Amino acid sequence: MSEKIYVGVDVGGTTVKLGICNAEGELLQTYEGPTEVNKGPDTILHNIATYVRQIVEESPYSWEQLAGVGIGIAGFLDIPNGFMKHSPNLYLNNVDIKGFLEKELNILVKVNNDANVAALGEAWAGAGRGIQNCVMYTLGTGVGGGIIIDGKIVEGFQSVAGELGHMAIVPDLEAIQCGCGKMGCLETVSSATGIIRMAEEAVARGDRTSLVNVEKIMAKDVLDAAKAGDEVATRIVSRAAYYLGRSMAMMAVILNPECFIVGGGVAKAGDFLFDQIREVFEKYTQDASKENVKIVPAVLGNNAGVVGAAGLILRG
Amino acid sequence: MSEKIYVGVDVGGTTVKLGICNAEGELLQTYEGPTEVNKGPDTILHNIATYVRQIVEESPYSWEQLAGVGIGIAGFLDIPNGFMKHSPNLYLNNVDIKGFLEKELNILVKVNNDANVAALGEAWAGAGRGIQNCVMYTLGTGVGGGIIIDGKIVEGFQSVAGELGHMAIVPDLEAIQCGCGKMGCLETVSSATGIIRMAEEAVARGDRTSLVNVEKIMAKDVLDAAKAGDEVATRIVSRAAYYLGRSMAMMAVILNPECFIVGGGVAKAGDFLFDQIREVFEKYTQDASKENVKIVPAVLGNNAGVVGAAGLILRG
Numbered sequence: 327m328s329e330k331i332y333v334g335v336d337v338g339g340t341t342v343k344l345g346i347c348n349a350e351g352e353l354l355q356t357y358e359g360p361t362e363v364n365k366g367p368d369t370i371l372h373n374i375a376t377y378v379r380q381i382v383e384e385s386p387y388s389w390e391q392l393a394g395v396g397i398g399i400a401g402f403l404d405i406p407n408g409f410m411k412h413s414p415n416l417y418l419n420n421v422d423i424k425g426f427l428e429k430e431l432n433i434l435v436k437v438n439n440d441a442n443v444a445a446l447g448e449a450w451a452g453a454g455r456g457i458q459n460c461v462m463y464t465l466g467t468g469v470g471g472g473i474i475i476d477g478k479i480v481e482g483f484q485s486v487a488g489e490l491g492h493m494a495i496v497p498d499l500e501a502i503q504c505g506c507g508k509m510g511c512l513e514t515v516s517s518a519t520g521i522i523r524m525a526e527e528a529v530a531r532g533d534r535t536s537l538v539n540v541e542k543i544m545a546k547d548v549l550d551a552a553k554a555g556d557e558v559a560t561r562i563v564s565r566a567a568y569y570l571g572r573s574m575a576m577m578a579v580i581l582n583p584e585c586f587i588v589g590g591g592v593a594k595a596g597d598f599l600f601d602q603i604r605e606v607f608e609k610y611t612q613d614a615s616k617e618n619v620k621i622v623p624a625v626l627g628n629n630a631g632v633v634g635a636a637g638l639i640l641r642g
Numbered sequence: 643m644s645e646k647i648y649v650g651v652d653v654g655g656t657t658v659k660l661g662i663c664n665a666e667g668e669l670l671q672t673y674e675g676p677t678e679v680n681k682g683p684d685t686i687l688h689n690i691a692t693y694v695r696q697i698v699e700e701s702p703y704s705w706e707q708l709a710g711v712g713i714g715i716a717g718f719l720d721i722p723n724g725f726m727k728h729s730p731n732l733y734l735n736n737v738d739i740k741g742f743l744e745k746e747l748n749i750l751v752k753v754n755n756d757a758n759v760a761a762l763g764e765a766w767a768g769a770g771r772g773i774q775n776c777v778m779y780t781l782g783t784g785v786g787g788g789i790i791i792d793g794k795i796v797e798g799f800q801s802v803a804g805e806l807g808h809m810a811i812v813p814d815l816e817a818i819q820c821g822c823g824k825m826g827c828l829e830t831v832s833s834a835t836g837i838i839r840m841a842e843e844a845v846a847r848g849d850r851t852s853l854v855n856v857e858k859i860m861a862k863d864v865l866d867a868a869k870a871g872d873e874v875a876t877r878i879v880s881r882a883a884y885y886l887g888r889s890m891a892m893m894a895v896i897l898n899p900e901c902f903i904v905g906g907g908v909a910k911a912g913d914f915l916f917d918q919i920r921e922v923f924e925k926y927t928q929d930a931s932k933e934n935v936k937i938v939p940a941v942l943g944n945n946a947g948v949v950g951a952a953g954l955i956l957r958g
Contacts, residue, residue: 402930459799473896475796482898483775486930489895494888494926497813506928572810576892579805580789582798610810612822614718614802 330393331385333378334447334636336440337399339363339415342374344381345632349640351451353633357381367421375430394434396638397423398443398631405485408437436638440631442479442488444589444624445472446641447634452626453587460585461577462624463490463570465592468505469513475581478641491517493576495569512573516566518545518592524562533558549595566592567599571606578607578615589624596623646709647701649694650763650952652756653715655679655731658690660697661948665956667767669949673697683737691746710750712954713739714759714947721801724753752954756947758795758804760905760940761788762957763950768942769903776901777893778940779806779886781908784821785829791897793957807833809892811885828889832882834861834908840878849874865911882908883915887922894923894931905940912939 329348336343338361346355359377362369374397382389401413408424427435438446445462454460458477464470471490473480480487491513492506501510514520525537525548535558540547551559574586586607593599604621611619626633645664652659654677662671675693678685690713698705717729724740743751754762761778770776774793780786787806789796796803807829808822817826830836841853841864851874856863867875890902902923909915920937927935942949 457799471896475791480791480897483773483900484898484930484933487896487898489898489928489931492895492928492931493892495892497815499813499815504928508926508928510926511928573892576809576811576889577896579808580787580803580893580896581796582800582803582805584799610824610826612805612808612820612824612827614800615805615808617800 329391331382331387331391332393332636332639333381333395334632334634334638335374335378335395335397336443336631336635337361337370337374337397337416342377343628343632344377345629345636346381346385346387347451347633347636351447351455351633351637353629354387355381355385356632357384361416363416367418370416370418371421371423371426371430375427378431392433394436394639395427395431396443396635397427397435397437398440398635398638399423399437400440403437403439403485405438405481408435410437434639438479438481438635438638439485441470442472442481443634443638444470444630445474445488445587445634446479446637447626447630447632448587448589448624449474449477450637450641451633452630453622453624454585457584459581459583460587461490461574461581461583462587462589464624465517465588465590467517467519469517470590473581473583490573493573495573495576512569516570516592518590521545521548521562521566521592524565525559528558528562535559545592546594549592549599553595553598563595563599564602567602568606571603572610574603574607574621575610578611578619582615584619586619586621587624588621589627589630593623645707647698647703647707648709648952648955649697649711650948650950650954651690651694651711651713652759652947652951653677653686653690653713653732658693659944659948660693661945661952662697662701662703663767663949663952667763667771667949667953669945670703671697671701672948673700677732679732683734686732686734687737687739687742687746691743694743694747708749710752710955711743711747712759712951713743713751713753714756714951714954715739715753716756719753719755719801721754721797724751726753750955754795754797754951754954755801757786758788758797759950759954760786760946761790761804761903761950762795762953763942763946763948764903764905764940765790765793766953766957767949768946769938769940770901773900775897775899776903777806777890777897777899778903778905780940781833781904781906783833783835785833786906789897789899795957806889809889811889811892828885832886832908834906837861837864837878837882837908840864840881841875844874844878851875861908862910865908865915869911869914879911879915880918883918884922887919888926890919890923890937891926894927894935898931900935902935902937903940904937905943905946909939
């Protein structure tokens with residue numbers, strides 16, 4: 327067996343997930359182990375190195391077939407140097423991830439942030455398979471993003487491209503402040519957090535909605551209520567979809583991608599949400615920029631991270 | 643002399659401008675001749691070929707030093723194939739520009755649209771020299787755009803990336819219809835045409851402004867009146883600057899470019915305009931995405947086209 331293999335590592339706050347992919351992005355083998363954030367940076371990095379050795383050892387592939395290891399991790403990175411400047415949830419500050427792991431494993435290592443890596447995973451081997459230009463939105467606690475042009479992640483000059491959740495898309499008159507400090511960011515209306523906030527405000531205002539009966543409102547409650555015809559919930563979901571559609575309309579004229587991929591918990595609402603996004607996108611995008619452009623759900627789910635991380639070696 | 647040279651061709655409605663550049667983007671020699679649009683596609687293409695031979699013949703360089711010919715031209719192109727689908731002002735429909743010229747001249751030819759080529763010119767040898775990631779806006783009759791990532795033009799999957807004038811940035815409540823048919827495009831407020839329209843509306847409405855004394859209002863009249871303190875003109879220019887700043891704030895989180903370059907007639911207003919754009923950009927862009935990001939005027943003027951076209955050979 328001389329086929330090349332690629333290990334992808336998705337470093338989360340509690341668990342490190344790993345996968346072995348082939349050159350087509352097929353996930354051949356998986357592994358996971360605890361991150362052990364509480365034990366500090368050295369332990370985290372040693373754990374990653376151990377798990378990489380482990381997944382290859384347990385697989386039918388040999389270490390010699392390994393072309394490299396890709397790491398997806400949340401935080402502010404210097405991407406070309408694989409250097410973590412600041413990762414709030416992993417307590418990694420000024421850590422040379424690439425340098426440590428390349429020395430420890432004696433193999434090529436590439437590092438990128440989790441949202442970019444998920445976008446690459448979907449572009450390479452998921453909803454965007456075969457497509458060279460696409461944009462991914464991940465609708466979760468925030469709105470994450472990743473942009474793939476000519477098959478590769480757009481990193482930006484200071485490694486912070488693809489921060490789609492912070493597009494200041496809501497007009498001043500109805501904008502609220504985002505966690506980033508600025509007004510009107512997309513994630514204030516289109517993230518799970520934004521949807522929950524709008525629902526809680528409606529309940530507090532005394533709006534007539536079935537959501538008053540929900541003790542702790544989750545985004546899914548709002549989406550389900552909207553599907554069931556609740557008017558207040560419908561208005562909230564339409565607003566989330568409206569600004570997603572408008573942001574895609576901008577992205578279409580800026581980058582002319584072939585495909586928008588939408589993942590994360592909120593995207594599970596399916597066609598109910600996607601149809602509204604598509605309608606707004608259609609309305610605000612000039613003809614030449616929307617011809618044959620698709621807006622589709624992500625398909626890899628939680629595997630996007632490990633698959634995309636493995637893809638960094640071929641397309642990072 | 644074995645130094646490589648690059649010929650850039652800027653095909654306009656009346657004149658074809660040509661330049662010879664070296665590998666650093668220095669403009670070494672220029673030439674121009676009539677386009678002769680009225681004589682049809684064959685004449686236009688033959689003229690271009692003749693002028694290319696002419697500029698090299700008149701120069702101290704030999705044909706053997708020529709690495710290729712880049713063409714910048716307005717219209718809807720299939721960029722990778724150098725094929726003009728539709729050029730309204732040159733009456734070129736379904737014309738294989740690259741194929742014709744490569745056969746005629748027996749040399750590598752690359753074709754791209756005029757706005758992208760101007761952006762490449764500024765990025766390569768103008769205001770963005772040494773910068774790998776930048777975005778250019780050209781504020782003229784419309785708002786043109788071009789995006790350079792990792793030193794190269796972003797073309798998009800159907801060759802229509804960089805259409806920054808058609809970002810639907812104006813909120814519904816104050817949006818008007820753009821020439822493209824959609825509502826709220828950037829060029830409805832930030833182009834020379836948009837500025838003139840807003841001024842004419844103000845005069846027609848009877849607003850108190852010095853512009854009532856101008857027979858045929860040009861964008862420069864509005865900019866000059868604003869600089870002189872005219873309140874109505876100031877409001878119009880601020881609005882143009884506001885939406886430019888907001889569009890750059892979006893672009894900054896999407897692409898994290900190092901530099902925004904602004905050219906075209908309206909940009910000649912200088913700091914008066916740029917300071918307002920910068921203020922809005924500052925207000926709506928999260929910290930990480932604006933760190934060390936510059937907003938600067940274009941410097942190549944009318945030469946951006948020929949220089950950028952020559953650059954297509956090295957970076958297209």
